Amino acid sequence: MDWLHGAQAVFLKDARLELRTRFALNALGLFVAAALVLLRFALGDTAVDAPTAAALLWIVIVFAATVGLGRAFVLEEERGTVLLLRLTLRPSAVYLGKLAFNVALTLALNAAAALVFLVLVAPAVHAPGLFAATLALGAIGLAGATTLLSAIIARTASSGPLLAVLSFPILIPLLFFAVQATRLAFEPGATWAAAETDLLGLVGYGGVMITASVLLFDYVWRD
Amino acid sequence: MPTPDRDTLILPRYGVGWRVFTIVAAVWMTVVLCLGFLGQIAKLPILEHSARNLYFHVPMWFVLMIGFLLTGYHSLRYLTTGRRLHDVRAEQAAVVATVFGVLGFITGTIWARFTWYAGTNVWWNADPRQVMVVIQLLICGAYFVLRGALEDERLQARLAAVYALFALTTMPFLLYVLPRRMASLHPGAEGNPAFSEMDIAPEMRWVFYAAVIGFFLLFGWIYTLRVRIRAAELRLAERRQDPLTV
Amino acid sequence: MQAALDTLTTARDTTIALLDTAAAQAVATQQPEGLDRIMLADDKLPVVLAVVLVIWIGLLFLLFRTDRRISRLERELKD
Numbered sequence: 001m002d003w004l005h006g007a008q009a010v011f012l013k014d015a016r017l018e019l020r021t022r023f024a025l026n027a028l029g030l031f032v033a034a035a036l037v038l039l040r041f042a043l044g045d046t047a048v049d050a051p052t053a054a055a056l057l058w059i060v061i062v063f064a065a066t067v068g069l070g071r072a073f074v075l076e077e078e079r080g081t082v083l084l085l086r087l088t089l090r091p092s093a094v095y096l097g098k099l100a101f102n103v104a105l106t107l108a109l110n111a112a113a114a115l116v117f118l119v120l121v122a123p124a125v126h127a128p129g130l131f132a133a134t135l136a137l138g139a140i141g142l143a144g145a146t147t148l149l150s151a152i153i154a155r156t157a158s159s160g161p162l163l164a165v166l167s168f169p170i171l172i173p174l175l176f177f178a179v180q181a182t183r184l185a186f187e188p189g190a191t192w193a194a195a196e197t198d199l200l201g202l203v204g205y206g207g208v209m210i211t212a213s214v215l216l217f218d219y220v221w222r223d
Numbered sequence: 224m225p226t227p228d229r230d231t232l233i234l235p236r237y238g239v240g241w242r243v244f245t246i247v248a249a250v251w252m253t254v255v256l257c258l259g260f261l262g263q264i265a266k267l268p269i270l271e272h273s274a275r276n277l278y279f280h281v282p283m284w285f286v287l288m289i290g291f292l293l294t295g296y297h298s299l300r301y302l303t304t305g306r307r308l309h310d311v312r313a314e315q316a317a318v319v320a321t322v323f324g325v326l327g328f329i330t331g332t333i334w335a336r337f338t339w340y341a342g343t344n345v346w347w348n349a350d351p352r353q354v355m356v357v358i359q360l361l362i363c364g365a366y367f368v369l370r371g372a373l374e375d376e377r378l379q380a381r382l383a384a385v386y387a388l389f390a391l392t393t394m395p396f397l398l399y400v401l402p403r404r405m406a407s408l409h410p411g412a413e414g415n416p417a418f419s420e421m422d423i424a425p426e427m428r429w430v431f432y433a434a435v436i437g438f439f440l441l442f443g444w445i446y447t448l449r450v451r452i453r454a455a456e457l458r459l460a461e462r463r464q465d466p467l468t469v
Numbered sequence: 470m471q472a473a474l475d476t477l478t479t480a481r482d483t484t485i486a487l488l489d490t491a492a493a494q495a496v497a498t499q500q501p502e503g504l505d506r507i508m509l510a511d512d513k514l515p516v517v518l519a520v521v522l523v524i525w526i527g528l529l530f531l532l533f534r535t536d537r538r539i540s541r542l543e544r545e546l547k548d
Contacts (some may be wrong), residue, residue, distance in 0.1 A: 330523050
């Protein structure tokens with residue numbers, strides 16, 4: 001129980017700090033909005049079909065996530081609170097707290113991206129439930145893959161574009177499943193059964209990434 | 224994790240056994256080259272003589288995979304034992320595997336250009352195997368970038384090991400996803416059974432196996448040389464730091 | 470006269486196309502051009518040569534790099 005309390009405390013601390021300044025939420029929201037407006041301008045009045053729309057949406061989400069999710073551990077380093085966390089909590093508790101916060105952040109990001117995308121690019125959503133489920137599972141996978149990597153880059157001298165370099169090759173399976181499921185949701189006659197393997201793939205990807213992260217986080221965290 | 228100390232860098236002696244290994248590898252590869260050009264092959268349309276590339280191109284891809292698995296194995300051993308030699312081995316396996324991977328990528332592109340895409344002037348067609356190799360090379364590239372971004376030697380070794388293992392966990396997904404998501408002309412894809420040449424000419428199978436073993440021997444040779452050099456460099460740097468204790 | 474010559478040329482081309490099945494299959498009876506002409510000759514044997522050469526050059530590259538590192542190591546040992 002102690003352990004879960006620790007994770008909860010980390011999550012609540014991050015959430016409270018975030019709600020005080022709303023820095024990450026604002027930055028991510030603006031990033032997504034600006035990227036999609038640029039996309040709309042670049043497209044002109046070209047009609048976008050389902051596969052292209054799915055691909056564009058997820059590219060924007062993945063880029064936004066690699067820009068916005070890198071701060072979880074960098075902030076602790078900057079504030080000098082790493083040592084305190086290290087002393088008071090078990091590594092897995094820290095990881096779970098940070099993961100929960102990143103999942104929440106990514107869910108917000110995906111919701112914002114989807115809303116702006118629906119307004120600006122206006123694909124026909126034939127299966128809203130499937131679309132929402134894909135966005136939610138995609139958020140868990142994204143956060144699961146990037147949280148450990150953001151802990152890694154927090155220990156480097158210059159974190160700059162490193163998170164993107166490290167995470168893109170790892171995110172490719174996620175991108176495949178998510179784009180496929182989203183494409184199905186955008187096509188007429190969409191059914192949950194058709195997207196079953198993709199949704200299962202997203203669940204499996206998230207599960208494997210989080211399990212591997214919990215096992216490996218110890219080595220990144222300790223000094 | 225135990226504190227890494229300098230004697231964890233000491234390599235086994237490379238004596239007579241090693242000399243025998245190098246001679247076997249050299250002779251073996253020479254024989255494979257000869258067999259590859261002179262042996263019987265199944266004459267198929269489109270492939271024709273280029274079917275001989277089976278012996279030279281396919282093992283590159285095997286070496287890339289096994290080489291990166293070796294990186295994963297030594298990364299795991301580094302994390303559990305803290306012996307610096309495992310870190311050296313992990314890094315050098317990744318270096319040599321990357322070179323073989325790049326070769327596999329180039330040779331595969333050339334081969335495809337003059338068989339599947341002959342006369343169309345297409346070099347790149349996003350075939351799943353091509354994409355797969357590119358992803359693997361991107362992972363190797365990210366691994367080296369991460370190593371370069373970390374100054375502290377121990378931290379570099381530990382985080383690189385974590386990244387290698389983390390990247391390896393995505394492999395099953397890639398192996399599952401890619402062939403199903405993209406149409407392929409590559410042997411092994413649906414309706415295009417792997418190595419159909421070998422069913423027609425069984426003797427090709429033996430040359431192919433010999434070629435795979437031969438390239439593994441070559442990989443082992445180059446990899447061992449690089450491990451020895453890297454270990455020597457590190458020990459020299461150590462000696463410079465405190466000349467009295469060594 | 471010209472017509473007869475044309476027929477003859479066509480007949481020759483057909484014969485070549487029939488004999489040279491490699492070219493015929495590779496580029497639907499079209500004469501290959503440029504790079505294809507070199508690479509598709511002799512039943513595509515040059516493709517094998519290109520592949521083996523690429524591998525050889527790659528291994529040479531590794532060899533040179535390794536050589537340089539040994540030289541550096543030796544220089545440091547001398548200091």
